Amino acid sequence: MLSRLLAGLVLLVAQNAFASQFPLVLIESFDDARVVIYVNESDIRNTPDWQPSEGAPPLSVKNLIEDIQEWNARNPEFANATIHEFELKPILHHEKQNRWYYLVQMKKMHNGIADTRYLAVLMNGKVLPAVKEPKSYK
Numbered sequence: 001m002l003s004r005l006l007a008g009l010v011l012l013v014a015q016n017a018f019a020s021q022f023p024l025v026l027i028e029s030f031d032d033a034r035v036v037i038y039v040n041e042s043d044i045r046n047t048p049d050w051q052p053s054e055g056a057p058p059l060s061v062k063n064l065i066e067d068i069q070e071w072n073a074r075n076p077e078f079a080n081a082t083i084h085e086f087e088l089k090p091i092l093h094h095e096k097q098n099r100w101y102y103l104v105q106m107k108k109m110h111n112g113i114a115d116t117r118y119l120a121v122l123m124n125g126k127v128l129p130a131v132k133e134p135k136s137y138k
Helices: 002-019 041-045 061-074 092-097
Strands: 024-030 033-039 082-090 100-110 113-122 127-132
Touching: 024 082, 024 092, 024 100, 033 041, 033 113, 061 082, 061 100, 061 113, 061 127
Parallel strands: none
Antiparallel strands: 024 033, 033 127, 082 100, 100 113, 113 127
């Protein structure tokens, strides 16, 4: 009996430790691009929940802009990038828990060509880089 309890406890602890090592993958469409975001489950749990019917989101647009500007200052490849567009998106894996984030499209001019980058900003202000999925060729 004790060995079954101990085995179950070890399995539960190992499962939780193993699950926390791999991020949740969010795949979104933004204009004509597919964007991939990697986010830790703990980061999602640390964001406030929000129901659109209850009022404004926990992270205001003003705070969103400030958080992105601070992040840009710490990341040289985004130093001159500006916000071009953003969308408010639910985290579908956690939709029942009402977790949302902003998907942000950034533009930066490089040798006369617009370079597009993407960021995800959780409702607690945490900024995560996002990756544009390359187009497949047939």
